[in-house]
Amino acid sequence: MEEHSALLETPLCRWHEAHGGRMVDFAGWKMPVQYASIVDEHLATRQAAGMFDVSHMGRLSIEGPQSLVWLESLLTRRVTGIEPGRVRYTLIASTLPAAILDDALVSRDRDAPDGTPCMGLVVNASNRPRVVAWLRSQLPASGVRLTDHTSSTAMIAVQGPLAISVVGSLCSPGDAARIAALGNYSATSATVAGQPAAVSRTGYTGEDGVEIVVAAAVAEQVWNDIHTAGIPRGLRACGLGARDTLRLEAGMPLYGHELREESDPFAIGLGLAINLDGRSFPRSDIFAAEKAGQPARVRVGLEFDSKRSAREGNSVWDGQREVGIVTSGSFSPTLGKAVAMAMVDEKLAAVGTSLDVLIRDTRQAARVVPLPFYRRRKPTAQA
Amino acid sequence: MATDLKFAKSHEWLRPEAGGLVTVGISSYAVEALTDLVFMQLPAVGKKVKAGESIGEIESVKAVSDIYAPVSGEVVEVNTALPGHLETLGKDPYGDGWIVRIRPDNPQEADQLLNQAAYDALVAGQSH
Numbered sequence: 001m002e003e004h005s006a007l008l009e010t011p012l013c014r015w016h017e018a019h020g021g022r023m024v025d026f027a028g029w030k031m032p033v034q035y036a037s038i039v040d041e042h043l044a045t046r047q048a049a050g051m052f053d054v055s056h057m058g059r060l061s062i063e064g065p066q067s068l069v070w071l072e073s074l075l076t077r078r079v080t081g082i083e084p085g086r087v088r089y090t091l092i093a094s095t096l097p098a099a100i101l102d103d104a105l106v107s108r109d110r111d112a113p114d115g116t117p118c119m120g121l122v123v124n125a126s127n128r129p130r131v132v133a134w135l136r137s138q139l140p141a142s143g144v145r146l147t148d149h150t151s152s153t154a155m156i157a158v159q160g161p162l163a164i165s166v167v168g169s170l171c172s173p174g175d176a177a178r179i180a181a182l183g184n185y186s187a188t189s190a191t192v193a194g195q196p197a198a199v200s201r202t203g204y205t206g207e208d209g210v211e212i213v214v215a216a217a218v219a220e221q222v223w224n225d226i227h228t229a230g231i232p233r234g235l236r237a238c239g240l241g242a243r244d245t246l247r248l249e250a251g252m253p254l255y256g257h258e259l260r261e262e263s264d265p266f267a268i269g270l271g272l273a274i275n276l277d278g279r280s281f282p283r284s285d286i287f288a289a290e291k292a293g294q295p296a297r298v299r300v301g302l303e304f305d306s307k308r309s310a311r312e313g314n315s316v317w318d319g320q321r322e323v324g325i326v327t328s329g330s331f332s333p334t335l336g337k338a339v340a341m342a343m344v345d346e347k348l349a350a351v352g353t354s355l356d357v358l359i360r361d362t363r364q365a366a367r368v369v370p371l372p373f374y375r376r377r378k379p380t381a382q383a
Numbered sequence: 384m385a386t387d388l389k390f391a392k393s394h395e396w397l398r399p400e401a402g403g404l405v406t407v408g409i410s411s412y413a414v415e416a417l418t419d420l421v422f423m424q425l426p427a428v429g430k431k432v433k434a435g436e437s438i439g440e441i442e443s444v445k446a447v448s449d450i451y452a453p454v455s456g457e458v459v460e461v462n463t464a465l466p467g468h469l470e471t472l473g474k475d476p477y478g479d480g481w482i483v484r485i486r487p488d489n490p491q492e493a494d495q496l497l498n499q500a501a502y503d504a505l506v507a508g509q510s511h
Contacts, residue, residue, distance in 0.1 A: 331421040
């Protein structure tokens with residue numbers, strides 16, 4: 001279509017198009033929403049493995065002698081305590097009217113040979129321009145170098161019970177063992193499919209897995225090798241449609257939906273992303289007040305007996321009283337029924353509470369259930 | 384492929400039946416474009432509908448779509464077996480996947496719909 005001509009493309013765009021990807025505009029990027037069936041892609045990820053092109057996410061590096069101290073002054077999580085090879089979930093708050101600019105993963109890579117710290121930030125595609133602009137506006141005169149690597153690299157998420165094994169099959173025994181031994185929210189460098197890669201035990205599906213960053217020039221080869229190795233074992237390439245249903249089942253907030261510029265993080269269950277202990281950063285005073293207060297509405301999970309899905313923006317009702325709003329909703333392929341996340345009055349947030357959701361002029365009965373909707377079984381000891 | 388079918392631009396098909404009734408469904412192109420169908424709502428028998436008015440909804444994992452009446456008239460029968468077996472829409476969209484039967488107010492109204500060749504051309508223009 002014509003309007004696609006101005007969209008950004010990842011290094012894997014041609015692969016997606018050649019393999020039946022239905023390409024849509026997502027945050028200014030031409031991305032596959034699905035190849036064939038969202039449900040099949042979703043279930044493959046739960047049962048075997050799914051691979052996702054997440055190259056549209058922003059990848060930034062922050063290097064230099066002042067980088068730790070500088071990031072510490074800007075992020076809601078502590079940065080100075082992160083050991084090399086560890087990753088943390090954080091919010092990026094600002095003094096701009098937009099307040100909460102994004103949620104992000106901040107990592108500390110191996111220090112440079114001279115001991116200079118190297119930090120990484122992975123941010124949402126939709127927020128990258130304003131996050132980069134905000135960070136640049138806050139840079140000190142010297143001591144910090146901020147670089148945007150989004151277009152020079154690609155990021156491939158491999159998720160699911162077989163993800164580690166599939167990726168490991170494309171590494172040396174030593175690298176495979178190191179990846180398999182990575183704890184959650186840990187990262188390492190490795191050679192994957194013959195290419196230098198940064199591998200982190202992170203993801204957005206509720207499954208075990210890794211996210212792999214490689215140079216853009218080798219992205220298609222690495223992707224193809226993972227795909228070829230995984231297909232016989234049930235792996236599927238997955239689009240953003242399955243990524244969304246997977247993260248919804250996993251109860252993970254999505255920026256722009258559960259988490260917004262003006263959100264109270266404590267009301268949406270993201271209190272752990274805010275470390276206020278003796279710290280000062282943009283909006284920390286407001287976060288402190290929110291932490292001490294009682295939010296009017298809190299995030300809950302809603303489950304329906306019907307397959308008819310609530311969608312973002314649908315209103316939530318208790319009898320004749322409007323008591324909340326749906327932030328994300330879909331049919332859950334794993335549960336076989338519709339589920340949603342919603343912000344509802346704090347007094348009606350108890351598990352088991354019966355509520356109605358107004359879906360296209362019809363009320364649909366729902367009940368509050370614990371989040372996440374889906375929790376993977378912990379892996380049993382492997383031989 | 385049956386050639387007595389007429390199509391609306393919104394991807395419903397219509398087939399004239401004996402006794403002046405018309406059968407209505409959605410095209411195989413529409414079923415394929417929707418994918419992952421999970422829910423369907425049918426109109427009540429006896430409902431009076433205007434051409435272009437919603438007579439039901441069909442929901443996929445990604446989105447909800449309306450099903451529009453291709454002609455004005457009265458809904459005289461609905462395929463009650465369909466919502467519980469949405470896979471029928473993919474297997475046999477022009478047969479067992481029928482959705483409603485309508486008694487048209489004006490038997491000539493269906494003449495304004497697209498024939499198979501015109502609809503195929505429309506779809507060919509939309510699929511890239």
